[in-house]
């Protein structure tokens with residue numbers, strides 16, 4: 001069990017709703033009833049932002065001055081109350097165990113949350129940002145040094161890019177100072193990512209995908225953000241003219257990526273949409289169960305509109321995949337019956353929540 005109570009106030013079309021989630025939670029209702037808003041609220045409690053919009057005002061209920069979200073997380077016989085509120089001026093308040101917290105990352109530490117939406121398939125087709133974020137979420141949870149190193153690296157990257165844009169006369173001298181630290185942090189971050197990816201791959205292939213025929217022969221490759229056989233210091237100097245022309249640093253760990261290949265080509269060019277969805281579930285579940293294994297933290301998995309585009313057989317396979325992790329799961333669907341095949345594979349306590357116009361009609 002992870003979240004034992006959740007309340008939303010003035011969030012999207014939800015004025016005031018409280019619920020007591022179970023291990024598996026099915027949130028169902030008509031289009032526009034407010035189902036996704038519940039997932040969005042849980043995500044907000046973990047990340048301090050929405051997965052749907054960067055405009056925080058969009059999530060405050062029309063006419064209200066602020067939204068407030070509360071949850072109680074139960075783990076290891078400990079109940080941790082947590083909350084976040086944000087007002088129309090953009091001021092955020094975070095409370096964990098009754099104490100104000102200034103760092104959003106504190107929320108994510110307490111409540112690891114992953115989300116899968118119908119748009120998540122941009123994971124395979126979009127740029128590397130999302131794939132990098134996927135790796136880093138795992139590294140963040142299992143490697144304590146990562147957050148600090150990543151924040152420091154980003155500060156240096158910002159300074160370096162500002163220099164590239166300003167082009168002061170002594171730019172080479174100034175860059176020499178920044179680049180030393182840039183390279184040191186880049187190597188540290190890359191080592192943490194590589195070590196995580198190796199463990200992730202072992203977990204993904206040996207534990208999770210052994211029985212899924214589709215996943216046989218897949219290869220996951222990590223690209224660190226520059227040609228790894230070359231020294232990063234040399235790569236930075238070789239690319240200086242190009243970087244000056246563009247005004248940003250083109251090589252480094254901020255460009256890292258992963259590719260997923262089948263025997264005959266990149267997964268995104270070979271697999272069907274349904275197969276890619278299954279692969280995405282496998283990746284997210286592997287991440288979840290690895291975080292559980294290495295940190296003992298139970299995470300939450302939010303799945304928006306699970307049944308869309310999935311056959312009954314694929315839904316059963318999704319259910320089998322989900323049974324490999326202990327994550328508390330929240331699934332939205334228009335009709336509750338359409339996820340029966342998923343639930344059959346999950347032998348855990350379930351709760352059904354019927355949402356209508358932002359209100360719960362059954363509990």
Ligand SMILES: Nc1ncnc2c1ncn2[C@@H]1O[C@H](COP(=O)(O)OP(=O)(O)OP(=O)(O)O)[C@@H](O)[C@H]1O
Pocket residue numbers: 011012013014029030031032033034035036037038057058059060061062332334
């Ligand atoms: N800030 C807001 N204040 C009030 N209502 C809002 C606000 N933002 C969105 N809404 C409304 O709240 C509802 C939220 O819909 P949500 O996306 O959660 O529904 P859903 O049940 O997941 O729909 P679908 O099945 O179509 O994905 C919509 O009807 C939307 O018009």
